[in-house]
Amino acid sequence: MPWGAPPAPVFVPEPELKPLDKLPLPPFVIFMAIVTGVAFVLGLARFPHSLGNGLAYERGVAKLTAGDAKGAAAILEPLHKDYPADSELRIQLIRADIGSENLAAAAQLLQSFEGQKVSKEEEAELTEAANQFESKARELGMLDDGDKK
Amino acid sequence: MIPGFIIAWITFPGVIVHELAHALFCRWFGLKLYEVKYFQFATFGQPSGYVIHERSKNPMQDMLVAIGPFFVNTILGAVIGAPAAIPVLRFHAGDPLDYFLMWLGVSVAMHSFPSTGDAKSIWHSVTSREVSIPAKIVCFPIIGLIYLGALGSVFWLDAIYGLAIAGALPNLLVKLLA
Numbered sequence: 001m002p003w004g005a006p007p008a009p010v011f012v013p014e015p016e017l018k019p020l021d022k023l024p025l026p027p028f029v030i031f032m033a034i035v036t037g038v039a040f041v042l043g044l045a046r047f048p049h050s051l052g053n054g055l056a057y058e059r060g061v062a063k064l065t066a067g068d069a070k071g072a073a074a075i076l077e078p079l080h081k082d083y084p085a086d087s088e089l090r091i092q093l094i095r096a097d098i099g100s101e102n103l104a105a106a107a108q109l110l111q112s113f114e115g116q117k118v119s120k121e122e123e124a125e126l127t128e129a130a131n132q133f134e135s136k137a138r139e140l141g142m143l144d145d146g147d148k149k
Numbered sequence: 150m151i152p153g154f155i156i157a158w159i160t161f162p163g164v165i166v167h168e169l170a171h172a173l174f175c176r177w178f179g180l181k182l183y184e185v186k187y188f189q190f191a192t193f194g195q196p197s198g199y200v201i202h203e204r205s206k207n208p209m210q211d212m213l214v215a216i217g218p219f220f221v222n223t224i225l226g227a228v229i230g231a232p233a234a235i236p237v238l239r240f241h242a243g244d245p246l247d248y249f250l251m252w253l254g255v256s257v258a259m260h261s262f263p264s265t266g267d268a269k270s271i272w273h274s275v276t277s278r279e280v281s282i283p284a285k286i287v288c289f290p291i292i293g294l295i296y297l298g299a300l301g302s303v304f305w306l307d308a309i310y311g312l313a314i315a316g317a318l319p320n321l322l323v324k325l326l327a
Contacts, residue, residue: 017183017184017201018183019181019182019183019203020181020182020183020184020185023172023173023176023182023185024185026187028187028188029165029169029187032162032165032166033165033169035162035253036162036166036225036229036253036257039229039249039250039253039254040225040228040229042229042232042246042250043228043229043230043231043232043250043254044228045232046232046233047228047231047232047319049232050231050232050233050234050235050236050319051231051232051235051319051322051323051326053235053236053240054235054239054319054320054323054327055323055326055327057239057240057323058323058324058327059327062327079240082240082242083236083240083241083242084242085241085242086240086241086242087241089240
């Protein structure tokens with residue numbers, strides 16, 4: 001055998017495979033099957049509510065775009081109670097509240113962004129909403145020229 | 150880059166569901182099972198799970214055993230992840246149960262793709278003489294797709310598929326129905 005050559009392979013007979021009598025189901029597989037089954041049922045049960053919320057948001061934004069601010073606010077308000085932290089939802093609700101002349105609610109929502117980090121896109125939307133708020137407040141005679149927002 | 154076996158550890162429920170689906174399809178067709186490994190903490194080059202079973206005389210049964218997990222994992226992943234995807238991805242406000250369902254749904258869906266071992270198994274069956282030419286014409290593109298899917302895992306195709314099924318699909322459904 002030359003120096004450095006690998007040793008000749010040793011033949012090790014592979015153990016013959018025997019058919020299993022039944023499907024082996026270790027406890028961790030049974031546990032995971034139960035967890036997956038429960039998650040599947042939960043998924044089926046929770047999906048209509050989630051889908052309804054998603055559809056409600058889209059309907060609310062569509063109403064707002066169509067100029068029906070009151071209708072939009074009526075749809076977005078209950079959603080805001082379910083998801084109070086969502087920035088995009090709050091911005092749309094601010095716009096709807098301003099449009100429906102509910103400036104107290106809009107102001108409260110605008111204040112909820114104080115100290116919160118927002119994306120550049122959201123910042124631009126918030127600035128636009130704040131300008132809309134100011135214009136509406138002037139229009140309703142709630143803001144004098146000397147007042148600051 | 151995160152090695153594939155670590156992804157398999159994190160998403161182990163998907164591996165278990167995948168192998169269980171293989172085993173149940175074997176039982177359904179009355180094929181003998183020789184060894185079932187639902188999950189193992191595999192490292193480089195090792196499979197995270199496998200099923201060794203008898204080859205069927207009917208190549209279509211072999212094909213269903215190989216691609217069965219694709220349908221089982223996809224459907225389970227979609228149904229489990231769907232209700233959590235809207236609060237988590239759309240409203241950024243999921244509760245812990247939503248995040249758990251999202252992880253489980255993505256884990257299950259991302260292990261939908263048959264492995265290259267599954268593709269080899271179908272290839273072996275389809276290239277046999279008993280299989281008719283039309284059946285071969287149907288099966289070859291499927292084998293090609295399976296190989297593409299397996300190769301695509303290098304580029305995170307399986308993870309992208311899992312996220313798309315359990316996360317993006319429900320949000321797409323909202324856009325379509327609105």
